Amino acid sequence: xxxxxxxxxxxxxxxxxLEVTLGITAGAFALAMVWGLLLAVARLxxxxxxxxxxxxxxxxxxxxxVLVLLFLIYYxxxxxxxxxxxxxxxxxxxxxxxxxxxxxxxxxxxxQGVERGQVEAALxxxxxxxTRLRRVILPQAIFAILPPGTNQLANLIxxxxxxxxxxxxxxxxxxxxxxxxxxxxxxxxxFAGVFYFALYxxxxxxxxxxxxxxxxxxxx
Amino acid sequence: xxxxxxxxxxxMFGSQRVLAPTHLGIPNGEFFTVVxxxxxxxxxxxxxxxxxxxxxxxxxxxxxxxxxxxPAYSRNVGMVFQNYAIYPHMTISQNMSFGLxxxxxxxxxxxxxxxxxxxxxxxxxxxxxxxxxxxxxxKQRVALGRALVRNPRVFLMDEPLSNLDTQLRERxxxxxxxxxxxxxxxxxxxxHDQTEAMTMADRICVVNGGEIQQIGTPEDIYQxxxxxxxxxxxxxxxxxxxxxxxxxxxxxxxxxxxHDPERLSPLPADLAARGREHVLDGPVxxxxxxEAVGQETSGTAWEIPFVPVTxxxxxxxxxxxxxxxxxxxxxSTSIRPVRERHKVLNLxxxxxxxxxxxxxxxxxxxAAPVRVRQEA
Numbered sequence: 001x002x003x004x005x006x007x008x009x010x011x012x013x014x015x016x017x018l019e020v021t022l023g024i025t026a027g028a029f030a031l032a033m034v035w036g037l038l039l040a041v042a043r044l045x046x047x048x049x050x051x052x053x054x055x056x057x058x059x060x061x062x063x064x065x066v067l068v069l070l071f072l073i074y075y076x077x078x079x080x081x082x083x084x085x086x087x088x089x090x091x092x093x094x095x096x097x098x099x100x101x102x103x104x105x106x107x108x109x110x111x112q113g114v115e116r117g118q119v120e121a122a123l124x125x126x127x128x129x130x131t132r133l134r135r136v137i138l139p140q141a142i143f144a145i146l147p148p149g150t151n152q153l154a155n156l157i158x159x160x161x162x163x164x165x166x167x168x169x170x171x172x173x174x175x176x177x178x179x180x181x182x183x184x185x186x187x188x189x190x191f192a193g194v195f196y197f198a199l200y201x202x203x204x205x206x207x208x209x210x211x212x213x214x215x216x217x218x219x220x
Numbered sequence: 221x222x223x224x225x226x227x228x229x230x231x232m233f234g235s236q237r238v239l240a241p242t243h244l245g246i247p248n249g250e251f252f253t254v255v256x257x258x259x260x261x262x263x264x265x266x267x268x269x270x271x272x273x274x275x276x277x278x279x280x281x282x283x284x285x286x287x288x289x290x291p292a293y294s295r296n297v298g299m300v301f302q303n304y305a306i307y308p309h310m311t312i313s314q315n316m317s318f319g320l321x322x323x324x325x326x327x328x329x330x331x332x333x334x335x336x337x338x339x340x341x342x343x344x345x346x347x348x349x350x351x352x353x354x355x356x357x358x359k360q361r362v363a364l365g366r367a368l369v370r371n372p373r374v375f376l377m378d379e380p381l382s383n384l385d386t387q388l389r390e391r392x393x394x395x396x397x398x399x400x401x402x403x404x405x406x407x408x409x410x411x412h413d414q415t416e417a418m419t420m421a422d423r424i425c426v427v428n429g430g431e432i433q434q435i436g437t438p439e440d441i442y443q444x445x446x447x448x449x450x451x452x453x454x455x456x457x458x459x460x461x462x463x464x465x466x467x468x469x470x471x472x473x474x475x476x477x478x479h480d481p482e483r484l485s486p487l488p489a490d491l492a493a494r495g496r497e498h499v500l501d502g503p504v505x506x507x508x509x510x511e512a513v514g515q516e517t518s519g520t521a522w523e524i525p526f527v528p529v530t531x532x533x534x535x536x537x538x539x540x541x542x543x544x545x546x547x548x549x550x551x552s553t554s555i556r557p558v559r560e561r562h563k564v565l566n567l568x569x570x571x572x573x574x575x576x577x578x579x580x581x582x583x584x585x586x587a588a589p590v591r592v593r594q595e596a
Binding site for chain 2: 117120121123124125126127136139140
């Protein structure tokens with residue numbers, strides 16, 4: 001089958017796979033951001049127990065390969081009676097929990113990078129902890145968080161390809177299926193690569209443009 | 221507005237004592253300046269009032285009510301920082317209204333208050349701008365405004381003028397003082413600049429090594445320093461301090477300088493009598509301000525030899541730095557010395573302008589009861 005014919009024929013399947021990839025990325029990213037922020041705050045907490053628990057979580061999670069974590073969650077945790085996680089949700093939870101550990105480090109660095117005087121000024125202005133974090137610390141930490149955060153988002157997009165190992169019909173799975181049908185493995189994986197690259201480009205450029213706009217707004 | 225009281229307040233960082241047990245009272249509406257060198261504990265004192273540090277011992281009270289057990293955000297203090305700490309992601313208007321929003325005050329009321337304060341501070345034209353577009357002086361006003369809009373009980377300032385140039389600093393000194401007269405908020409102002417302290421304060425608290433050295437009006441501090449540290453900290457050039465001892469001399473006492481023991485300076489009879497009472501022929505330090513030299517002396521004067529080394533013209537007056545033997549001496553006078561440099565001049569210092577200090581550096585107060593000397 002000619003290259004362009006292959007492209008036209010399998011394009012709808014690739015788009016379907018892309019939707020799954022995007023769904024897992026979005027879900028895992030949302031979970032990683034929320035859980036990562038909570039972990040970062042816990043790791044900066046004055047309470048040793050909370051700090052210790054968060055540190056342990058981050059150390060353990062970062063030491064375990066994502067694939068091992070995925071299998072643990074899908075084949076062990078996901079089969080516990082009341083949970084019953086399907087492949088898609090297992091992918092979201094695994095990547096969310098794994099990247100939360102990574103994002104907690106990024107958040108922690110960003111938060112610690114905010115000038116101490118800014119936090120103290122917020123205290124003196126009568127702001128409680130959550131308000132300080134939301135209104136003063138995070139808006140200033142954002143510029144320190146964005147570059148490494150964008151890199152990790154790119155890694156997260158790429159790591160979604162691991163869910164094919166538990167039978168989820170993501171972009172990689174569609175490429176594999178099409179390859180095994182046509183034996184055009186090279187072409188199919190190149191297609192998949194093009195999709196991943198386009199996705200990365202869109203996300204990273206979007207973030208850079210948003211960052212520039214925010215910078216301009218802030219500094220006139 | 222509130223009075224502030226420290227009851228036996230101290231602060232330790234690990235095993236290091238940053239503030240010794242301190243008793244302190246600041247009445248309602250006073251402009252109270254805390255001054256001292258770097259690392260003296262003055263900023264710690266301010267941070268304890270703000271609630272940014274927790275005291276190791278003691279109690280802090282606002283209007284008789286304990287606040288040391290309250291978090292900073294519930295003390296209702298207004299604080300201005302050395303680096304302004306204005307939020308770069310907010311407009312000036314948002315910066316100023318931020319604290320009020322946290323108090324859940326209606327929007328219309330907030331806008332009204334922000335406009336009022338901005339007008340007083342002459343920054344009403346900057347409200348839509350961002351901090352990145354402002355000069356140092358404008359940022360300083362925004363920081364002041366942000367603290368003022370909240371009607372704080374206590375106004376705290378941590379070296380707020382140290383990042384400004386000299387002219388702007390002078391202008392802001394006057395403006396802050398005017399603001400205080402307008403709002404009458406109890407103000408604690410930390411600085412290492414003696415000029416700032418002298419020109420702005422109702423009372424000055426001098427801190428060194430974590431201990432309060434003296435509290436008093438600017439005049440008190442300058443004219444009756446509690447010890448050598450305070451004496452030398454205020455005034456530029458610093459007070460000249462000569463080590464020596466009182467020794468019997470004929471019918472009276474004389475001062476024998478440590479660096480020139482051959483040169484005895486007899487004391488006038490009344491001074492000798494008081495000196496004998498207080499010092500009992502022991503080691504003392506005598507101090508005199510650079511400007512005390514060369515004035516008309518109605519009574520007797522202390523005569524000392526002086527060799528000028530450098531003469532600095534400051535326009536309105538001259539500063540002359542020189543020596544008496546190996547002892548450096550500085551003078552300040554409006555008359556340019558006509559003699560050549562390195563020629564010996566005879567200086568006359570009125571005994572009434574001489575400050576006396578015990579061996580440990582504390583002031584000898586001739587009007588006070590005699591201090592009991594402890595045997596070694």
